Amino acid sequence: MTTRVVSESTYIFVLLALLVLTVVTYLVSRVDLGKLNVVIALAIAATKVSLVALYFMHARYSSRLTRVVIGAGLAWLTILLTLTLTDYVTRTKF
Amino acid sequence: MSEARSYLELHFRDLEQQRETAELGMWVFLMTELLLFGGLFTAYTVYRSSYPQTFALASHELSAPIGTINTAVLLVSSFGVALSVHGARVNGRKRLLAGLAVALLLGIVFLVLKGYEYHDHYVHHQVPGLDFVWTRPQPEQAQVFFFLYFLMTGVHAVHLIIGIAIVTVLWFQSYRRRYSPEYYTPVEVGGLYWHFVDVIWIFLYPLLYLIR
Amino acid sequence: MSVDGSESERDYLNVAYGVRSWLLTTDHKRIGLLYMVSLTLMFFVGGFMAVLMRLELLTPQGDLVTSDTYNKLFTLHGVIMVWFFLIPSIPSVMGNFILPLMIGAKDVAFPKLNLLSWYVYIVGALFTFYVVVSGGVDTGWTFYTPFSTTAANTHVVSTTLGIVIIGFSSILTGLNFIVTVHKMRAPGLTWFRLPLFVWSLYATSVIMVLATPVLTITLVLVAVERAFHVGIFDPALGGDPLLYQHFFWFYSHPAVYIMILPGMGVVSELITCFSRKKIFGYNFVAFATLGIAFFGFLVWGHHMFVSGESIYAAMTFSFLSYLVAVPSAIKVFNWTATLYKGSVSFETPMLYALGFIGLFTIGGLTGLFLAALGLDVHVHDTYFVIAHFHYIMVGGMVMAYFGGLHYWWPKISGRLYPEGWAKLAALIIFIGFNLTFFPQFILGYLGMPRRYHAYAEEFQVLNVMSTAGASILGVGYLLPFTYLFWSMRYGRKASANPWQATGLEWTTPSPPPEHNFAVTPVVTEPPYNYPTSEALPEPYREAQVV
Numbered sequence: 129m130t131t132r133v134v135s136e137s138t139y140i141f142v143l144l145a146l147l148v149l150t151v152v153t154y155l156v157s158r159v160d161l162g163k164l165n166v167v168i169a170l171a172i173a174a175t176k177v178s179l180v181a182l183y184f185m186h187a188r189y190s191s192r193l194t195r196v197v198i199g200a201g202l203a204w205l206t207i208l209l210t211l212t213l214t215d216y217v218t219r220t221k222f
Numbered sequence: 223m224s225e226a227r228s229y230l231e232l233h234f235r236d237l238e239q240q241r242e243t244a245e246l247g248m249w250v251f252l253m254t255e256l257l258l259f260g261g262l263f264t265a266y267t268v269y270r271s272s273y274p275q276t277f278a279l280a281s282h283e284l285s286a287p288i289g290t291i292n293t294a295v296l297l298v299s300s301f302g303v304a305l306s307v308h309g310a311r312v313n314g315r316k317r318l319l320a321g322l323a324v325a326l327l328l329g330i331v332f333l334v335l336k337g338y339e340y341h342d343h344y345v346h347h348q349v350p351g352l353d354f355v356w357t358r359p360q361p362e363q364a365q366v367f368f369f370l371y372f373l374m375t376g377v378h379a380v381h382l383i384i385g386i387a388i389v390t391v392l393w394f395q396s397y398r399r400r401y402s403p404e405y406y407t408p409v410e411v412g413g414l415y416w417h418f419v420d421v422i423w424i425f426l427y428p429l430l431y432l433i434r
Numbered sequence: 435m436s437v438d439g440s441e442s443e444r445d446y447l448n449v450a451y452g453v454r455s456w457l458l459t460t461d462h463k464r465i466g467l468l469y470m471v472s473l474t475l476m477f478f479v480g481g482f483m484a485v486l487m488r489l490e491l492l493t494p495q496g497d498l499v500t501s502d503t504y505n506k507l508f509t510l511h512g513v514i515m516v517w518f519f520l521i522p523s524i525p526s527v528m529g530n531f532i533l534p535l536m537i538g539a540k541d542v543a544f545p546k547l548n549l550l551s552w553y554v555y556i557v558g559a560l561f562t563f564y565v566v567v568s569g570g571v572d573t574g575w576t577f578y579t580p581f582s583t584t585a586a587n588t589h590v591v592s593t594t595l596g597i598v599i600i601g602f603s604s605i606l607t608g609l610n611f612i613v614t615v616h617k618m619r620a621p622g623l624t625w626f627r628l629p630l631f632v633w634s635l636y637a638t639s640v641i642m643v644l645a646t647p648v649l650t651i652t653l654v655l656v657a658v659e660r661a662f663h664v665g666i667f668d669p670a671l672g673g674d675p676l677l678y679q680h681f682f683w684f685y686s687h688p689a690v691y692i693m694i695l696p697g698m699g700v701v702s703e704l705i706t707c708f709s710r711k712k713i714f715g716y717n718f719v720a721f722a723t724l725g726i727a728f729f730g731f732l733v734w735g736h737h738m739f740v741s742g743e744s745i746y747a748a749m750t751f752s753f754l755s756y757l758v759a760v761p762s763a764i765k766v767f768n769w770t771a772t773l774y775k776g777s778v779s780f781e782t783p784m785l786y787a788l789g790f791i792g793l794f795t796i797g798g799l800t801g802l803f804l805a806a807l808g809l810d811v812h813v814h815d816t817y818f819v820i821a822h823f824h825y826i827m828v829g830g831m832v833m834a835y836f837g838g839l840h841y842w843w844p845k846i847s848g849r850l851y852p853e854g855w856a857k858l859a860a861l862i863i864f865i866g867f868n869l870t871f872f873p874q875f876i877l878g879y880l881g882m883p884r885r886y887h888a889y890a891e892e893f894q895v896l897n898v899m900s901t902a903g904a905s906i907l908g909v910g911y912l913l914p915f916t917y918l919f920w921s922m923r924y925g926r927k928a929s930a931n932p933w934q935a936t937g938l939e940w941t942t943p944s945p946p947p948e949h950n951f952a953v954t955p956v957v958t959e960p961p962y963n964y965p966t967s968e969a970l971p972e973p974y975r976e977a978q979v980v
Contacts, residue, residue, distance in 0.1 A: 143301040157432035169428035201253030215747035233540040258647035350664035362672030
């Protein structure tokens with residue numbers, strides 16, 4: 129329940145941050161950092177998603193139940209990914 | 223306010239319970255969508271870790287500039303939607319209508335750019351199943367990349383089209399003054415859906431376009 | 435809420451007549467009945483496939499049907515029974531009907547979405563009917579690739595699309611129930627005052643919404659791969675068939691918990707009512723329900739021990755599979771402890787509940803056999819597996835369905851079913867069931883493989899026993915279909931609470947009025963507040979009308 133009205137300047141600030149992060153992720157991808165490339169790309173993507181979820185989708189101001197629902201979705205996605213990968217990373221060859 | 227109360231459905235105590243119910247329902251639905259795309263993301267992870275070189279080469283065939291522009295397009299459209307929800311809440315009709323219109327137009331821009339990309343891939347024989355040609359080694363691995371690319375962006379585009387339809391309906395309803403600070407649940411809930419479509423793209427973009 | 439004779443006899447059944455009032459209803463009770471009719475039809479279609487299979491298996495030779503036809507029979511039997519009967523059964527019929535009543539609500543959170551769920555189910559069922567009449571599908575209900583995507587020459591795409599469609603029905607129902615339980619409970623009805631049936635519907639719904647989308651995208655991938663000959667599951671195209679199995683079982687293992695949890699919820703209601711005693715260890719049962727839902731997501735790889743997953747993944751999944759048995763065992767202990775020193779009576783619903791406990795325990799224990807890596811190598815793809823899951827699904831789940839159906843029948847129809855016939859039917863079903871499926875444990879252990887229409891001579895005796903049992907079971911199933919139908923017209927009229935049970939649903943008339951409660955009840959008592967003395971307390975009072 130969004131009891132607080134989020135101010136417009138917050139939205140603008142979030143948008144600017146999102147656009148900056150997009151440019152950063154593009155520029156970083158032009159540089160060869162080996163394994164770090166994918167880590168940084170995912171970290172930036174996760175940050176952008178958090179900003180959209182917390183501010184545009186008002187998750188920051190929502191009820192605990194909403195946050196539990198979001199957490200459950202993310203947790204289950206993690207289960208799907210990690211348990212599937214336990215097979216693939218422990219095979220000797222694909 | 224009687225108009226707002228006329229939206230109260232029979233099985234609810236009050237508009238607040240109805241609003242909370244709608245919001246919870248949409249979040250639960252969005253989690254199902256997360257798992258839907260999650261299957262595709264998992265498949266992507268498995269194959270990228272198995273075919274790293276071919277995936278990188280195939281990724282370079284995508285236009286990173288267009289991908290970046292499209293990312294920005296969706297981010298601004300999300301901003302528009304957030305602004306429109308805010309407008310509904312504070313009785314700012316101009317913001318409500320303008321925000322929705324911005325989202326609608328930018329959504330169409332995204333689809334146009336995507337369509338251009340798809341056409342380009344088709345012309346260059348990069349569509350699996352449609353005369354796919356890959357002259358470098360491991361064509362079947364490249365085909366897996368492009369298959370995942372088309373399916374992931376395709377399923378995303380379908381969701382975006384649905385989002386555009388929703389925003390269009392919301393715009394017309396807003397134009398007809400159906401919403402007020404007492405009742406703007408459809409805008410809020412439709413907005414959540416739009417943001418989610420944006421969230422999916424935020425991950426698709428680096429995973430598909432920016433592989434080294 | 436009194437059932438005043440001077441009140442008009444308007445209930446949800448006679449408030450409106452005509453096809454439109456049924457096909458356009460948003461009343462959860464009517465929607466529950468729409469599902470009941472559809473599900474019963476699908477049950478008999480799927481059952482018919484089983485009848486043909488058992489007839490074929492009377493003799494060792496494949497002489498009744500060709501092997502291709504047999505493949506289609508077991509495939510359609512599985513597809514129909516799993517997706518079109520078991521998964522929707524208790525949630526869509528009894529959940530829809532009883533859940534809002536049980537929590538003191540006028541309807542579910544999204545009544546129109548509820549009706550849409552039924553229509554989506556029907557569209558999915560039509561796809562299946564099309565497949566049945568136009569040549570069938572022969573891949574097994576598991577659609578393993580690359581056979582399903584490349585080699586099979588049957589209606590794979592239609593079947594998978596039909597399942598994708600009915601998946602949406604599942605997702606929407608689950609979503610509806612989750613939001614309903616969170617947002618529509620009557621005042622005073624805290625989580626720990628809820629009947630355990632509600633807990634189990636809630637846990638089931640969580641599984642539905644989190645697992646089904648993965649099935650959706652997986653079957654879409656299969657359909658695309660088959661239609662366009664490109665994809666990610668075919669080795670010839672650079673894909674991995676095992677990835678399909680990971681995705682398929684990520685859904686299909688939790689799916690078996692979708693199927694069983696509502697049955698367990700029903701059993702909790704029946705055991706308490708017919709022992710006149712509150713459940714032993716309410717909190718444990720509630721948390722065990724959630725535990726089953728959670729752990730059920732972590733074990734899917736135990737279907738793939740011999741498919742080629744890595745040994746370390748296999749060991750992980752085997753270990754986790756042992757963990758998931760614990761909460762189920764807790765529930766069995768707690769039901770048993772509830773019976774102990776209770777005032778037990780043996781009405782038909784109780785017979786089904788007791789049957790459930792015994793047969794589910796056998797089925798569940800044999801699951802532990804299968805979770806052991808070494809043993810699974812021996813019995814995988816044999817009749818041992820078939821017996822295992824039929825003990826749980828038919829001996830457990832279908833019995834719970836019948837138990838719940840009989841228990842809530844007076845509420846649903848306003849009539850009492852004939853108790854003598856019902857007890858006889860329960861007995862016939864129990865005997866027929868065990869005669870059908872116990873021999874299959876032995877057959878599997880002796881090595882008879884599943885999905886073959888012919889078998890070695892030495893297996894014939896046990897197969898004949900199994901088929902004999904199936905014919906008895908069939909008679910048993912026809913009986914309730916007949917007398918329940920009969921009772922709708924000629925059964926004795928039921929009072930509001932013929933079982934003297936606790937629960938808000940029993941405070942409404944039988945059948946309930948269209949909007950359930952004229953005045954929202956307020957709950958102040960714990961659940962299963964059965965008295966130790968004769969007098970039945972008045973646990974529920976009506977809220978003040980504002």
